[in-house]
Amino acid sequence: MEVTSNQFKQEASKALRNPVLQKALGHIEEGFVEARNQAARRLPEFEQMRDRARDIKAHAIDNLGFYLSQFEDQVIAQGGQVHWAADAQEAREIVAAICLDQGARNIAKSKSMVTEEIELGPYLEAKGLASVETDLGEYIIQLRDEKPSHIIAPIIHLSKEQVSDTFYEHHQKHGYFDKLTERSALVKQARSVLRKSFMNADVGITGANFLVAETGSVVLVTNEGNGDLVTTIPDTHIVVTGIEKVVPTMDDCHTLLRVLVRSATGQDTTSYVSFFTGAKRPGDAAGPSNFHVVLVDNGRSDMVGGVNHDMLRCIRCGACLNHCPVYANIGGHAYGSVYPGPMGAVLTPQLAGVEQAIDLPNASTFCGKCEEVCPVRIPLPSLMRHWREEEFARHLTPKPMRFGLGMWSWLGRQPALYRVVLSMVQRVLGLFAKRGWVKHLPMGTSWTLYRDMKAPKGGSFQQQWRRR
Amino acid sequence: MAEASTKGKRVALFATCLVDLMRPNVGFAAARLIEDAGYQLEVPEGQTCCGQPAYNGGDRAAAVAAALYTIDVLSGFDYVVLPSGSCAAMISRHYPTLFEKGSANHDRAVALAARTFELTVFLADIAKTELSSSSTIGAITYHDSCSGLRELGIHDQPRKLLSAMEGVTISEMKNPDTCCGFGGTFCIKYPEISSRLAERKASDIVQTGASTLVAGDVGCMLNIEGKLHRQGSDIKVRHVAEILADMVDD
Numbered sequence: 001m002e003v004t005s006n007q008f009k010q011e012a013s014k015a016l017r018n019p020v021l022q023k024a025l026g027h028i029e030e031g032f033v034e035a036r037n038q039a040a041r042r043l044p045e046f047e048q049m050r051d052r053a054r055d056i057k058a059h060a061i062d063n064l065g066f067y068l069s070q071f072e073d074q075v076i077a078q079g080g081q082v083h084w085a086a087d088a089q090e091a092r093e094i095v096a097a098i099c100l101d102q103g104a105r106n107i108a109k110s111k112s113m114v115t116e117e118i119e120l121g122p123y124l125e126a127k128g129l130a131s132v133e134t135d136l137g138e139y140i141i142q143l144r145d146e147k148p149s150h151i152i153a154p155i156i157h158l159s160k161e162q163v164s165d166t167f168y169e170h171h172q173k174h175g176y177f178d179k180l181t182e183r184s185a186l187v188k189q190a191r192s193v194l195r196k197s198f199m200n201a202d203v204g205i206t207g208a209n210f211l212v213a214e215t216g217s218v219v220l221v222t223n224e225g226n227g228d229l230v231t232t233i234p235d236t237h238i239v240v241t242g243i244e245k246v247v248p249t250m251d252d253c254h255t256l257l258r259v260l261v262r263s264a265t266g267q268d269t270t271s272y273v274s275f276f277t278g279a280k281r282p283g284d285a286a287g288p289s290n291f292h293v294v295l296v297d298n299g300r301s302d303m304v305g306g307v308n309h310d311m312l313r314c315i316r317c318g319a320c321l322n323h324c325p326v327y328a329n330i331g332g333h334a335y336g337s338v339y340p341g342p343m344g345a346v347l348t349p350q351l352a353g354v355e356q357a358i359d360l361p362n363a364s365t366f367c368g369k370c371e372e373v374c375p376v377r378i379p380l381p382s383l384m385r386h387w388r389e390e391e392f393a394r395h396l397t398p399k400p401m402r403f404g405l406g407m408w409s410w411l412g413r414q415p416a417l418y419r420v421v422l423s424m425v426q427r428v429l430g431l432f433a434k435r436g437w438v439k440h441l442p443m444g445t446s447w448t449l450y451r452d453m454k455a456p457k458g459g460s461f462q463q464q465w466r467r468r
Numbered sequence: 469m470a471e472a473s474t475k476g477k478r479v480a481l482f483a484t485c486l487v488d489l490m491r492p493n494v495g496f497a498a499a500r501l502i503e504d505a506g507y508q509l510e511v512p513e514g515q516t517c518c519g520q521p522a523y524n525g526g527d528r529a530a531a532v533a534a535a536l537y538t539i540d541v542l543s544g545f546d547y548v549v550l551p552s553g554s555c556a557a558m559i560s561r562h563y564p565t566l567f568e569k570g571s572a573n574h575d576r577a578v579a580l581a582a583r584t585f586e587l588t589v590f591l592a593d594i595a596k597t598e599l600s601s602s603s604t605i606g607a608i609t610y611h612d613s614c615s616g617l618r619e620l621g622i623h624d625q626p627r628k629l630l631s632a633m634e635g636v637t638i639s640e641m642k643n644p645d646t647c648c649g650f651g652g653t654f655c656i657k658y659p660e661i662s663s664r665l666a667e668r669k670a671s672d673i674v675q676t677g678a679s680t681l682v683a684g685d686v687g688c689m690l691n692i693e694g695k696l697h698r699q700g701s702d703i704k705v706r707h708v709a710e711i712l713a714d715m716v717d718d
């Protein structure tokens with residue numbers, strides 16, 4: 001996975017100074033945080049349901065091989081095909097081969113984070129297989145040649161005006177020459193442009209939210225209904241998804257759907273929940289004749305039994321992003337990965353290599369809000385801490401930090417010297433203080449560029465206590 | 469069944485390095501509260517830092533060494549009390565995870581964890597203190613420190629203790645449980661992001677109209693106080709112990 005996560009600091013700094021982005025991020029609180037919290041309050045058994053959801057996913061991951069092969073058998077029994085992709089390259093090749101085999105000219109895609117992860121779009125394009133994103137947000141991202149900045153709300157970073165400019169620039173070739181200002185007008189225009197892509201598509205590509213082992217069903221939630229259109233008109237439906245999406249039964253799937261949607265958008269359910277089970281049968285009114293499921297591993301099976309095992313429970317709801325105070329202030333692009341925020345801070349180092357994403361597990365205050373809201377109770381701060389340990393062990397921790405931590409830890413075991421150093425530090429702070437406040441500290445500008453510090457006085461607590 | 473009183477037992481005050489260095493007054497206030505609640509208070513010699521910076525910085529070996537050192541310093545007491553949610557959580561939640569289950573050190577860590585409490589939890593839930601003190605502080609607003617809130621479930625205890633005091637009214641801010649941006653070394657590693665979080669917190673505080681911000685962790689206090697002061701605000705920032713003991717030092 002290509003990432004630019006090692007530019008985190010610079011990008012975060014830019015994000016903090018970008019007024020358009022800051023305004024756009026302001027919608028997260030009302031649109032997602034409040035909505036999720038209200039949804040949780042409306043459902044008295046929500047917390048118990050989260051426990052169930054955690055247990056279902058944990059069980060499925062512990063028996064991954066079993067449920068995946070059950071799923072495969074069921075898909076085949078329903079007239080579909082299953083393809084196993086060990087990594088991103090294999091996955092891309094499999095999808096391209098199916099498209100070429102079908103003589104595809106028009107490919108319609110619905111939103112899928114796994115296709116972002118494996119960078120499917122650019123690969124298909126290079127093979128002359130252009131695909132159109134049909135989720136409104138992803139479509140706008142595609143026109144702007146950007147990456148999504150949120151796993152469920154890809155254009156959370158954009159303003160209405162930016163979308164208007166983008167449509168004005170790209171829709172003239174479709175015969176639209178007016179600059180639109182109303183949200184509803186923008187949606188309407190996108191709908192009529194996209195309608196053509198749906199009608200002409202010969203291959204539809206979707207992701208999956210869940211794979212149901214007992215029935216071989218692929219389950220997809222959307223609010224726009226594009227998932228259904230992408231799969232009913234074309235004769236070929238390709239599902240590209242991660243192996244961790246499998247759950248044992250339809251009942252399990254329903255429990256997960258209930259926590260997923262509430263955690264994601266605060267809705268009780270999405271406008272559309274689609275179940276795709278196999279290829280078109282004789283007598284079916286519609287549906288694809290060719291039904292393919294590409295199961296992508298791409299580093300996931302390496303996580304089984306390892307320190308990041310629990311991360312395989314993730315159902316990509318985005319709650320940890322929405323509720324993260326860091327994400328809420330810098331947005332998703334600064335993370336330099338399609339998986340941003342707390343879940344990305346765990347997944348990105350796993351998928352791209354921790355040396356490619358040194359900042360991500362560190363750019364958290366460990367406030368624990370992500371773990372508090374995660375529907376499947378993934379201990380995200382502990383997993384980030386594992387990465388910090390890995391970085392420390394591999395000497396990837398910045399040298400001054402490593403040195404400072406080492407000194408402080410050593411000092412902590414020399415109580416006499418510790419007391420001397422504490423009173424020295426107090427004295428130094430006193431020297432720099434004016435009327436009791438330190439406003440500039442040459443060796444502490446990380447602090448004093450942004451805040452003052454009240455100078456302590458009278459010696460350390462322990463000194464004063466003994467003197468009492 | 470009447471609960472056996474815990475009064476008269478030996479309590480170790482673990483001041484924490486930030487109190488030791490930056491806010492000695494918080495240590496004195498905590499000590500008075502514990503003594504007034506009827507306990508035999510001691511400040512064990514040789515106490516330093518609980519090892520949290522190393523633990524969260526990925527230096528597990530140093531965290532283990534700090535834990536072993538601190539377990540020794542704090543051995544032999546009935547209770548260990550800290551005026552900090554995050555350091556109390558370090559000892560009671562994280563120390564046991566540093567050692568292999570079944571090992572002697574694990575047993576010692578678990579035993580220490582079981583008798584370690586954050587100050588307001590100790591006062592409200594163990595000592596069941598009925599404070600009769602009063603204060604002239606007036607309207608305050610309370611910031612929930614993240615570790616205390618989410619690792620130890622501290623929410624009602626400080627509010628209950630504070631609102632029992634004459635002369636104290638709590639005016640809740642919007643999102644009292646949103647992180648202030650301190651985050652230990654986070655504020656040094658990512659100062660710009662940290663500062664933005666502190667700005668948001670400061671603005672929520674200012675909006676309450678309260679003249680004092682009260683919190684239970686000196687780390688958060690330094691961050692919020694530093695930001696408020698830089699902005700020219702005269703809102704005072706106090707530790708919950710300072711208010712409860714009515715021992716404000718300036």
Ligand code: SF4
Pocket residue numbers: 313314315316317318319320321343370373374375376377378380
């Ligand atoms: S880690 Fe949890 S909260 Fe975050 S996206 Fe995954 S399931 Fe949702």
